[in-house]
Amino acid sequence: MSAVLATPTDGDGRTRVAVTELIALRARVARVSWPPVQSRASSAGQQHSRLYGRGMDYAESRAYQPGDDVRRLDWRLTARSGKLHTKLFQEEREGRVLVLLDTHASMRFGTRARFKSVQAARAAALVAWFAVRAGERIGAMAFGACDRVLKPRGGVRGALAFCGALGEWDALENPAQFEPLSDALARAGRLLHGASRVILISDGFSCDEAARKRLLDLRHHASVGVLMVGDPLELASAPAGRYPLEHDGVRREVALEADRQRETFQRALGAGQQRLGDLARALGLRRRTIDTTADPMDAVTALMGQGGGVT
Template sequence: MVPKEVLQKIRRIQIRTSHKVDELLAGNWHSAFKGRGIEFEEVRPYQVGDDVRAIDWNVTARSDQPFIKLFHEERELSVMLLVDLSASQAFGTGEQTKRDIVAELGATLAMSAIRNNDKVGLTLFTDDVEKSIPPRKGPRHVLRLIHELLYCSPVGSGTSIKQALQHLNRTCKRRTVVFLISDFIDNDYESVLKISGRKHDIVPIVVHDPREINMPNVGMIKLRDAESGETIRLDTSNRKNRQLFEKLARQQSEERDRLFRRIKLAPIHVTTDGDVVETLRKYFHQREARR
């Protein structure tokens, strides 16, 4: 039996994101991704006027006459949310933590998919896969996803994007639109991300807090790595310390974005003090224009 206060919180986020979904759908959610779900249907003999690029050379070689491949475009999408629940998601210096934004993002995207009659699934991960729910349709299904986004208590505390993507590649056989939601405080995932990007339509969503880049002058503070537990003391009143902190943070951010460019992925950047729907809508509009 789900406690009443839990149901009330799920209902509140459902109502809040419902209005945002209407805005997002007006921002061309479906048209931004259409045409990617192309599946092989059958082969038939080549006819005059057919596109020679569609010739199936293997069948042609076996039969001594030209055959072409026929494809059909799927009307519905299969969407998977890969969501990072590592300990670093608990960080936030404003009204919301990164975990709050991650839950709002996941709920908004899940409801957008359901409203478009698409299937949507969820994989929650830390340094291992914590929970995986296959893509399905329906309002009851999306409420289950929202519940897991809000209340899943992860066992692990670290981050392994590699593990999450390997699980995706094993379990999702058909081409899927994948929203990879994380702060990307991790390494050693480029090769598997490249493999996943060839098979699926990967959209990285980078969630961060402004204070992870810009350190304010607040005197002597203790910084603790949420994932490793390591702590250091930093004198933020020292200008050189603040500049070094910001320099290292920007280097990490730039290296991550260079990695995305190498794999030809276009990330979405979301901050804990930003407007989630406006950020998503701009991205989908830009993506539709590129297509």
């Protein structure tokens, strides 16, 4: 644990991911009163096995057959029916959660509170701690400028490794590399390995038309949730004024005075979230949108729990 806490990649929590902050989110998840994760979902990718064995969950009883374990006899049903009956149990398989994390250069943008990349990491860490609470394994795949995979691991150690990976990936130099969302989803499909749920965290700028089929393919194997992360300037028209923007050390000032000018600016910046949101809505996927100033707790709780799919 100390290796994670002392990681040299720990950032300021604004432009770089602070691993210590991600680890501290564990305490917040522990205080959530309603269990947000249903580990035996009845949707695609369910963990509930129909293998009858020495599991802890009672399934049903049936007439005794030669070779059945006499220790599993259902004495109450036997007494009522006058015939021997055996209890059958469902073996619960350990669930797996796979987080797909967008690391494109567009995520390194923010006008308030923090970069989208930092907010995305905070949300991903909450997903990890919720998974630990539900007894599920947590894994991750970064796509875009960073191409990395973290194999699913369980327990607190798994979540700590997950948080550490988020910090390490954020600290990597991000080249101007672009990966269409459809390509990333295709890779994710090959990495599922029994994952019961997938959480996509992105600003949507890599969303392409081919992503529709890939999301449908994923939905056949797992429960899919989409968390769209945006800057306030991307999600709503800014008040009239002059805004300083900096990119690669170059500082410029953008004048946004007229209503039409501000609306055009907002539509251009928010095109990614709009595309991904429209796609998730059309496919009926569970979805939420947060900006860089928001507390991601409610959005993550809804995606990991039983809440509706509206933004």
